[in-house]
Amino acid sequence: MDIILHHYPQSPISEKVRVVFGLKKLAWRSVQIPRIPPKPELMPLPGGYRRTPVMHIGADVYCDSQCIIREIEYRYPLPTLLPGGSGGMPWGLARWIDGPFFDAAITVVLGHQAEQLPQDFAADRCRLYFGPNYDLDEIQRTVPHALAQLRAQFGWIEERLQCGRPFLLGSDPGLPDALCYYLTWFVRGRYNEAEPLLNQFPRLLEWYGRVADVGHGSPTDMTASEALDIAAASSPENNAGIDPQDPQGLAAGQRVAVAPDGDGGDPEVIGELATLNNAEIAIRREEPLVGEIIVHFPRVGYTVR
Numbered sequence: 134m135d136i137i138l139h140h141y142p143q144s145p146i147s148e149k150v151r152v153v154f155g156l157k158k159l160a161w162r163s164v165q166i167p168r169i170p171p172k173p174e175l176m177p178l179p180g181g182y183r184r185t186p187v188m189h190i191g192a193d194v195y196c197d198s199q200c201i202i203r204e205i206e207y208r209y210p211l212p213t214l215l216p217g218g219s220g221g222m223p224w225g226l227a228r229w230i231d232g233p234f235f236d237a238a239i240t241v242v243l244g245h246q247a248e249q250l251p252q253d254f255a256a257d258r259c260r261l262y263f264g265p266n267y268d269l270d271e272i273q274r275t276v277p278h279a280l281a282q283l284r285a286q287f288g289w290i291e292e293r294l295q296c297g298r299p300f301l302l303g304s305d306p307g308l309p310d311a312l313c314y315y316l317t318w319f320v321r322g323r324y325n326e327a328e329p330l331l332n333q334f335p336r337l338l339e340w341y342g343r344v345a346d347v348g349h350g351s352p353t354d355m356t357a358s359e360a361l362d363i364a365a366a367s368s369p370e371n372n373a374g375i376d377p378q379d380p381q382g383l384a385a386g387q388r389v390a391v392a393p394d395g396d397g398g399d400p401e402v403i404g405e406l407a408t409l410n411n412a413e414i415a416i417r418r419e420e421p422l423v424g425e426i427i428v429h430f431p432r433v434g435y436t437v438r
């Protein structure tokens with residue numbers, strides 16, 4: 134069954150996933166989606182989840198890079214993304230990269246050039262990343278502080294590479310490389326003054342070249358309607374059930390709403406609870422265009438109610 138990724142080229146979080154496909158040397162299908170809502174041809178699959186990327190395999194839809202990467206590691210265990218028995222730790226690292234490191238980068242990128250970006254795009258992203266009461270002047274004023282935070286965190290990666298290992302965990306690339314790479318790729322591509330910033334980190338730049346050489350695996354384009362047809366012709370396969378020790382005491386089949394934590398204004402996705410455990414929340418939905426699908430979310434960073 135094809136791995137289908139809905140994404141757009143400029144999306145940094147999608148770049149994280151594309152590098153993971155490269156590390157696994159996977160063949161995958163690429164569906165390009167709009168950079169801002171509405172995304173009418175995508176929405177029947179994640180049921181309102183608006184972030185990028187989304188992956189689906191048949192009628193199982195995976196939202197959020199955390200959930201996508203976990204599923205890829207499960208289905209294609211070799212070569213592992215967690216070399217040297219490092220399982221567990223890289224998920225915590227992802228919370229750092231996607232949290233404070235990403236926040237500093239997005240403040241620098243948006244604060245530095247919001248005025249040069251298309252207005253609808255800048256407004257959408259400021260609302261998403263800075264909340265409903267965002268103030269562009271204030272974001273612009275905090276750029277020097279955010280830059281200092283960003284620079285110090287790049288310094289940690291430089292320090293990690295100091296002993297001469299080619300990748301962050303040693304001789305083999307893994308998830309930490311995809312994580313640190315996508316953020317560096319984002320800053321390098323979208324911040325006008327990235328060069329003098331990144332030139333302060335020579336080991337990071339060498340390492341960056343090695344990870345870039347990993348590539349993206351083998352993507353081939355697919356249209357959104359082909360992707361919907363595949364979901365419609367498939368049945369969901371992956372349902373791990375409810376962990377009886379789950380602290381929220383929810384039951385299989387209960388009607389629930391799932392959304393990312395935070396005040397980004399992300400819509401809730403509604404369905405019947407199918408899976409709930411430490412790794413994931415999955416809900417079953419009936420969608421007129423595609424029939425029965427299961428939408429999977431990570432547990433950490435998402436609210437189910």
Ligand SMILES: N[C@@H](CCC(=O)N[C@@H](CS)C(=O)NCC(=O)O)C(=O)O
Binds near residue numbers: 168186199
């Ligand atoms: N926690 C999510 C974050 C995804 C995210 O914020 N992606 C950005 C693009 S890189 C996004 O959704 N932007 C708004 C959009 O594409 O509509 C993940 O890891 O997948």
